[in-house]
Amino acid sequence: MTERQPVSFNHSRQAREAENILDHITDRFDDNPRGMDYFYDLFRRVYCQGEALPYEGMRIGTTCIQAPEELIHAVGATPVRLCNGAYHYDQIGGDFMPAKSCSLVKATLGMLSSQDPVPRIGNLDLIVNPTTCDQKKKASAMIEAMGHRVYDLELPPAKESEEARLYWQRSVRQFAVRLSEVTGQRLTRKALKAAMARTARAQAAFRALHQLRKSQPAVFLGKDAFLVTNAFFFDDIERWTAAVEALNEELQQRLLENFQAAQRKAPRILFTGSPPIFPNLKLPLLIEEAGGVVVADETCSANRMLYDLTAVDEWRLDDMVDALADRYLKPCTCPIFTRNDDRRRRLLELADSFAVDGVVYQAFAGCQVYEMEQRSIAEALSAKGIPMLYVETDYSPDDMGQLSTRIEAFLESIKTRKRKRA
Numbered sequence: 001m002t003e004r005q006p007v008s009f010n011h012s013r014q015a016r017e018a019e020n021i022l023d024h025i026t027d028r029f030d031d032n033p034r035g036m037d038y039f040y041d042l043f044r045r046v047y048c049q050g051e052a053l054p055y056e057g058m059r060i061g062t063t064c065i066q067a068p069e070e071l072i073h074a075v076g077a078t079p080v081r082l083c084n085g086a087y088h089y090d091q092i093g094g095d096f097m098p099a100k101s102c103s104l105v106k107a108t109l110g111m112l113s114s115q116d117p118v119p120r121i122g123n124l125d126l127i128v129n130p131t132t133c134d135q136k137k138k139a140s141a142m143i144e145a146m147g148h149r150v151y152d153l154e155l156p157p158a159k160e161s162e163e164a165r166l167y168w169q170r171s172v173r174q175f176a177v178r179l180s181e182v183t184g185q186r187l188t189r190k191a192l193k194a195a196m197a198r199t200a201r202a203q204a205a206f207r208a209l210h211q212l213r214k215s216q217p218a219v220f221l222g223k224d225a226f227l228v229t230n231a232f233f234f235d236d237i238e239r240w241t242a243a244v245e246a247l248n249e250e251l252q253q254r255l256l257e258n259f260q261a262a263q264r265k266a267p268r269i270l271f272t273g274s275p276p277i278f279p280n281l282k283l284p285l286l287i288e289e290a291g292g293v294v295v296a297d298e299t300c301s302a303n304r305m306l307y308d309l310t311a312v313d314e315w316r317l318d319d320m321v322d323a324l325a326d327r328y329l330k331p332c333t334c335p336i337f338t339r340n341d342d343r344r345r346r347l348l349e350l351a352d353s354f355a356v357d358g359v360v361y362q363a364f365a366g367c368q369v370y371e372m373e374q375r376s377i378a379e380a381l382s383a384k385g386i387p388m389l390y391v392e393t394d395y396s397p398d399d400m401g402q403l404s405t406r407i408e409a410f411l412e413s414i415k416t417r418k419r420k421r422a
């Protein structure tokens, strides 16, 4: 049974903010796939009506994709990703952080300090905070001061060396022990294998969706793709997987029928940088409202969260935990690491395989690591003749007009290039 909140919730600022974005996503575009109704309805129920979804076992909040969720599922608990995209909570979080801080971190703090958090996560039994960027590291003590139980999952600052790998494997093993202590459930090989199989099925569904987005013309829009992956933050993993599988079938059919979700010559955009997190989908929406189509992304609210698979050599418990640790470290292209050649490589691969015309790079104001990496990414793309639009922004709606003008100009310049080449 689900628990409904009083009707007045509909009128709260966070509900109206979510509703406004959902209206954009659904009403300003024709021919939304029927398979998206599951996700539209889910977000309306959870974000606009304040419905609390039923959760199994204890609830473990995570503040970044670096926390291996399979371990949480394997001890009978439910992971809930706490990265938040609401401007309403960003403003509340401003009381905790310096003015020029990342909106994502501020909104997460604002949501956790609120009496009225959305999604309705209830009482969290533990919050796992991987020690990634400085702002997330320092947020840990603040979250604890709000009365939450926090576990710092220690991540190495580099990822190439064998020392870093061993350090991280030790961290993940200790995390598994801590989870068992908190939940009172022993981590078993059988439960972990089952949890890994569930995640693998979700990843297979995501990968199929990802492949479908290679089609030319596009059969699916990026605004919907981000909504699908954002639902993974809080939805039941099996329901989510089934909904994505159903959506994929419909998109497959669209492919056979030569359906066009965007104009045939719509500029194909690869999205990278600070992650679009509902309801802050303003940049993908502006791109698609201006006639572009986001065909792929390199962000931790979508592709990076679900694409990389776990490779297990030996199905013994320790080996499985180590294999999980490897899967969460090696392919990670977050700019928190000292070097990040993998990110450039990944972006070039995506640009090539998705026939991308341009890249939009979002950096949240105050996120130094994304700001610092933009130059090397722009150079790598430019060497391949791929233009990039760098956008520094935050969750405030104030810059929408200015962003819209810049995006339109960027898309227009891509169209002109294409015309000249033709």
Ligand code: SF4
Residues within 6 Å of the ligand: 063, 064, 065, 066, 083, 132, 133, 136, 274, 275, 300, 334, 335, 336
């Ligand atoms: S941007 Fe990096 S540190 Fe922040 S949530 Fe995403 S993966 Fe984690």
Ligand code: SF4
Residues within 6 Å of the ligand: 102, 103, 104, 105, 133, 134, 135, 136, 274, 275, 336, 364, 366, 367, 368, 369, 370
């Ligand atoms: S966008 Fe930057 S500052 Fe914000 S969580 Fe990610 S790495 Fe940290």
